[in-house]
Amino acid sequence: MDFQHRPGGKTGSGGVASSSESNRDRRERLRQLALETIDINKVAPRSGGPWPWCLCVEGPQHHVHPTCRARRAAKEAKEAPAQPAPEKVKVEVKKFVKIGRPGYKVTKQRDSEMGQQSLLFQIDYPEIAEGIMPRHRFMSAYEQRIEPPDRRWQYLLMAAEPYETIAFKVAWLWGPLGPRAP
Numbered sequence: 001m002d003f004q005h006r007p008g009g010k011t012g013s014g015g016v017a018s019s020s021e022s023n024r025d026r027r028e029r030l031r032q033l034a035l036e037t038i039d040i041n042k043v044a045p046r047s048g049g050p051w052p053w054c055l056c057v058e059g060p061q062h063h064v065h066p067t068c069r070a071r072r073a074a075k076e077a078k079e080a081p082a083q084p085a086p087e088k089v090k091v092e093v094k095k096f097v098k099i100g101r102p103g104y105k106v107t108k109q110r111d112s113e114m115g116q117q118s119l120l121f122q123i124d125y126p127e128i129a130e131g132i133m134p135r136h137r138f139m140s141a142y143e144q145r146i147e148p149p150d151r152r153w154q155y156l157l158m159a160a161e162p163y164e165t166i167a168f169k170v171a172w173l174w175g176p177l178g179p180r181a182p
Contacts, residue, residue, distance in 0.1 A: 094161070099127065102163045121168065125160045134160035139167075 017025070103124035110117050125134060139155040141147075154172045159165040 097162060098164050099162050100164060101166055102158075102160070104158075104166065106168065119170065121156065121158070123158050123160075123166070125163060127162065129161045132161050134158060 105122040105124075107120040107122070108117065109120055123134065128134070135158070137157045137159075139157055141149045141151060141153045141155070144155055152172060154170050156168045156170055157165055158167075
């Protein structure tokens with residue numbers, strides 16, 4: 001680094017470098033180091049060599065064009081010996097005959113101490129399959145494809161084999177900042 005043209009510095013004294021000059025010097029040292037460690041096989045020669053379509057240099061300080069990177073990967077894959085694809089794990093899909101909708105009852109409740117409202121969903125699965133646990137999931141209005149999305153609603157889905165999946169459309173009146181009007 002050349003320190004002689006700094007204000008207040010004498011020739012050869014060095015002086016204190018500013019942070020921007022230190023950063024510039026560090027970047028230059030890293031660039032020089034990167035140029036020394038580049039794999040010569042990955043450099044596209046300017047005189048039309050193995051990759052005449054691009055003049056990119058692949059290194060830590062350079063960006064390689066995405067199309068060049070894709071072409072290079074395709075060429076390397078083509079030249080690489082073919083390896084057999086790994087076997088996919090076969091998962092057997094359980095086949096259930098749907099026997100209809102389960103019975104259900106929805107009850108509105110209010111906590112006497114806190115005054116908080118709630119809904120109680122009672123689903124009746126009398127012929128549930130052996131070892132099957134009923135599942136539930138909340139779905140936003142943006143996930144469903146039956147109605148136009150409306151952020152005021154959410155859907156509660158209940159499923160257990162061999163019954164059909166049922167859904168309840170519930171008004172969502174509580175947001176991240178507190179209650180909101182319906």
